[in-house]
Amino acid sequence: MAENNPYPGENNTGHFWDDNLRELTNPPPRWWMIAFWASVAWWVLYAILYPMWPALPGHNVDGKEFTPGILGWTSIKEYKKGVEQVEAVRAQYDKQIAGMTAEQIIQDPGLLQYTLASSKVLFGDHCAACHGSGGQGNPGYPVLADDDWLYGGTLAKITESITNGRKGAMTAHVNILSDAEIDQLANFVAGMSQGGKGSEADWALFNAKGCVACHGPKATGVIAELPNGEIVTVGAANLTDSIWRFRPGGYESAKHTITYGVNQPGVAQTRNAVMPSFAQQGKLEGRLTPEQIKMLTVYVHELGGGK
Ligand code: HEC
Numbered sequence: 001m002a003e004n005n006p007y008p009g010e011n012n013t014g015h016f017w018d019d020n021l022r023e024l025t026n027p028p029p030r031w032w033m034i035a036f037w038a039s040v041a042w043w044v045l046y047a048i049l050y051p052m053w054p055a056l057p058g059h060n061v062d063g064k065e066f067t068p069g070i071l072g073w074t075s076i077k078e079y080k081k082g083v084e085q086v087e088a089v090r091a092q093y094d095k096q097i098a099g100m101t102a103e104q105i106i107q108d109p110g111l112l113q114y115t116l117a118s119s120k121v122l123f124g125d126h127c128a129a130c131h132g133s134g135g136q137g138n139p140g141y142p143v144l145a146d147d148d149w150l151y152g153g154t155l156a157k158i159t160e161s162i163t164n165g166r167k168g169a170m171t172a173h174v175n176i177l178s179d180a181e182i183d184q185l186a187n188f189v190a191g192m193s194q195g196g197k198g199s200e201a202d203w204a205l206f207n208a209k210g211c212v213a214c215h216g217p218k219a220t221g222v223i224a225e226l227p228n229g230e231i232v233t234v235g236a237a238n239l240t241d242s243i244w245r246f247r248p249g250g251y252e253s254a255k256h257t258i259t260y261g262v263n264q265p266g267v268a269q270t271r272n273a274v275m276p277s278f279a280q281q282g283k284l285e286g287r288l289t290p291e292q293i294k295m296l297t298v299y300v301h302e303l304g305g306g307k
């Protein structure tokens, strides 16, 4: 073939296809060769510096099944360094928070932001199962993201709720009141939830049957208001607003609560309403540090706040 090469003086290999398609022996372009050798050099350098080759069986280096590289880099070490950096930043904040009251934290925008972000996780782990992920409540569990409080929404009251837990109690009236009286009181409560004010006879019954002792003289759940603005309650619901503690609310719901009460031992149909204690030395459920309770107090307060 080479003897009758129709393209003499050209670096072709003598292979032709379709008459004029031919293979040349030109060297690749210079830039290409530079890139090629650079990548080979990079590869060799990488093998020396970083973990790379699987070790032959029985030839492990430091118990590892690969060559470790002279830098000693591992992805685990890099990850741990990252975690340490994050923890160092957190430790600074946590130290500050430990020495401050909840009131002081709320006044410091940076700490407040950190506290809210951290407690969102805490809230998800410890509280959301009952109170909903944004504190919006669940059937049987109170809403925390409003300003309607059973026990009070000041920082002190919220701390108390989380630390000691809560267990509201309401008498079952099934053997105390007549059907007619229960009917009248349930109508009274259902009416007030829709803006009604209740008749004189309703209020007389409310007072005579002892509802007033827990729900307060105005049926708002507030027994007394102290000069410093704190409220005295036993956790009795506000019966004058449209927020229902026990769903679905309305006449039947109110009737059920009045008849069977709340947390009454031995009453099968009683409403259950138990908030566990989260104090570390408290009951079995206890598992939050005072710092964590402080942060959650701030979080819940910022959700709802007020009295
Ligand atoms: C097992 C369910 C449950 C868990 C978990 C729980 N709670 Fe509660 N919580 C309740 C119930 C039920 C009540 C109402 C108690 C009552 O009616 O007497 C309540 C009441 C409260 C109150 C008082 C509300 C008011 O209106 O005064 C606060 C504050 C509160 N919870 C915060 C929290 C926080 C913060 C967490 C997480 C650390 C948490 N709860 C975890 C069930 C729970």
Ligand code: HEC
Pocket: 150, 167, 168, 169, 170, 171, 173, 185, 186, 189, 206, 209, 210, 211, 212, 213, 214, 215, 234, 235, 236, 237, 238, 239, 243, 244, 245, 246, 247, 249, 253, 254, 255, 257, 258, 262, 273
């Ligand atoms: C010993 C105190 C006590 C007495 C007495 C009492 N209650 Fe209650 N009541 C409560 C508490 C506490 C709650 C809220 C329970 C909770 O959330 O844990 C409640 C809740 C209710 C509810 C449910 C409200 C809702 O939003 O779902 C109604 C209705 C109610 N009471 C009506 C009455 C009436 C009417 C009387 C009088 C016959 C009365 N209560 C007597 C303590 C009491």
